[in-house]
Amino acid sequence: MxxxxxxxxxxxxxxxxxxxxxxxxxxxxxxxxxxxxxxxxxxxxxxxxxxxxxxxxxxxxxxxxxxxxxxxxxxxxxxxxxxxxxxxxxxxxxxxxxxxxxxxxxxxxxxxxxxxxxxxxQRYAKAHVKAKELLDSGEMGEVLTFETHFAHPGPEGWTGQKNSWFFSKKIAAFGAMADLGVHKTDLIHYLTGHKIVRVKAAMTTIDKHYPDGTLIDVDDNACAIYTLDTGAIGTMQVSWTNYGQENNSTKLYCRNGVLRLYDDPQYSLIVEKPDGTVTPYALDVLTSNKEQTSGRATNTGVIDAFIEALQNHTEPVASGRSALHAMKVVFADEESARTGKEVEVRDSL
Ligand SMILES: NC(=O)c1ccc[n+]([C@@H]2O[C@H](COP(=O)([O-])OP(=O)(O)OC[C@H]3O[C@@H](n4cnc5c(N)ncnc54)[C@H](O)[C@@H]3O)[C@@H](O)[C@H]2O)c1
Structure with a gap:
């Protein structure tokens, strides 16, 4: 135990x-x-x-x-x-x-x-696990380009508060970039198995306000162009101002076809091949913030993975060391957004 x-x-x-x-x-x-x-x-x-x-x-x-x-x-x-x-x-x-x-x-x-x-x-979501399997097996070939999104109406729906610590630079560091961009940056690193070596990013605050009417001091929208160590480029877009349906989708365009992840309400993974074959997998549905806060959360697999790693003395898939890369990239995103320049991701530890 x-x-x-x-x-x-x-x-x-x-x-x-x-x-x-x-x-x-x-x-x-x-x-x-x-x-x-x-x-x-x-x-x-x-x-x-x-x-x-x-x-x-x-x-x-x-x-x-x-x-x-x-x-x-x-x-x-x-x-x-x-x-x-x-x-x-x-x-x-x-x-x-x-x-x-x-x-x-x-x-x-x-x-x-x-x-x-x-x-x-996100590393433990079933469609992402299956996509990783297909990519690692070589079936899809090299990832040539990608797009990944995470866009919802903002943390107010999650915390139930109009003005939470998520809106404070001192307590949160970033806004949508820290809250959502960390997940999607990590997902690209994890799925492709390649490091992000260069970033060009933009962050803005356009629609979230403190109760006094001033704009919050963290980003409510962020976008980045990522270059992988293979030379592949792709985009990440995260937003706290999507007032429609949550978008948690990723598309990986590979030499041998396309992987569409959480891009369809029914099929969490769709594999498209160059010969026109389309294979849909109904693996799971990602619960939105709204569903989770109303008690309809599904097991994320995170706790089970942690307990399993401790019991078996193995390194968890989302180890601190493996998560470090996404953090380096996110800090580089912030530098790029601040300076307006493309930034190299420095490998430190
Ligand atoms: N993995 C995900 O997808 C995901 C989703 C939501 C939140 N989070 C992360 O979870 C963390 C908590 O978010 P939340 O939504 O639960 O926020 P929250 O504000 O609901 O909960 C934070 C709790 O920490 C307590 N607290 C603050 N400082 C403390 C301290 N020094 N010692 C002990 N308790 C302290 C607060 O009283 C509060 O109850 C954040 O880092 C957030 O980014 C992750």
Whole structure:
């Protein structure tokens, strides 16, 4: 049995971490810590386990691992403290607010031989898993170009608040780019198996306002052109101002055909071949933010993957080290958007 604690008991802990640990027969939630005690109490009431008065008290309990589900600004601090206490960590995305902090997290986990996993649930979505299989098998041939999107109406629908920390540069670092761009940047790296070596990005704030009517200080829309180490180019577009149906689609145009992912309401993967053959796969449906907050979340597979990695002493697919590349790219996106220049993605750690 893997004994876990949850740090930060807001929305993601409520709709994903706590219910998915609860549903996993090999996990037991020992306790919770939140600066807002009532949030921890609500989860304890529903899923069992103790409420702790401080992070130190939680980390001193009989635990193997923790989920870090606090706002972005606290990810590095909470994760480093948990790793220092000898606990494995599953930290929500985006990993941290600076590249230095991301690298410190990876270094700390590796030095202590502990697992650091990042909540990049897109890697575990069934159509993405199947697409990865097809790409790795060589059946599709080289990825020549791609487009990936993540566009929804913004975090207000998720948090239920008109003005949440998601709209604060000090607490979130970025807006749509950190919230959604991290997922899609990571997905391109993960699916193609290639690094993004150059970026040209634009970020803007056009439609989200604070209650006083001023525009928020993080981006509500972002776009990037990515160049892979193979020379292939493609685009990523993320938005908090899509007031229609959520768009979570990706298309990979390969030498031997096209992979369409979450691009059709019925078939989560469609494979088109040059001879005209079209193979649709009805694998799953990605739940939108609206569905998740109304209690219709499906298991993301993230918690099961974390528990499995801890039990088998294997590296999770969304390890901290593998997630580092997307963070480097996102920081390069920010630099490109700020300077108006194309930016090389530097390989550090
Ligand atoms: N993987 C995904 O697709 C996905 C989806 C949504 C959110 N997230 C990530 O999950 C994280 C949390 O988001 P959320 O939507 O649950 O936010 P939230 O505001 O609902 O929850 C955050 C919780 O952390 C608590 N908190 C803040 N600072 C703390 C501290 N220092 N110590 C302990 N508790 C603290 C708050 O009181 C709050 O209850 C964010 O980083 C977000 O980007 C990931």
């Amino acid at each position: 893997i004994k876990v604690g949850i740090i930060g008991c807001g929305k993601i802990a409520e709709v994903r971490h706590a219910p998915e640990y609860d549903a996993n027969p090999n996990a037991e939630i020992v306790g919770y810590y939140d600066v807002a005690r009532e949030k921890a109490e609500a989860l304890a009431k529903r899923y069992g386990g103790r409420v702790f008065d401080s992070l130190e008290d939680l980390l001193a309990a009989d635990l193997d691992a923790v989920s870090v589900c606090t706002a972005n600004r606290f990810h590095a601090e909470n994760s480093l403290q948990a790793l220092a206490a000898g606990r494995h960590v599953l930290c929500e995305k985006p990993m941290a607010m600076t590249l230095e902090d991301c690298e410190a997290m990876v270094r700390s986990a590796e030095e202590k031989h502990l697992t650091l996993m990042i909540g990049l649930n």
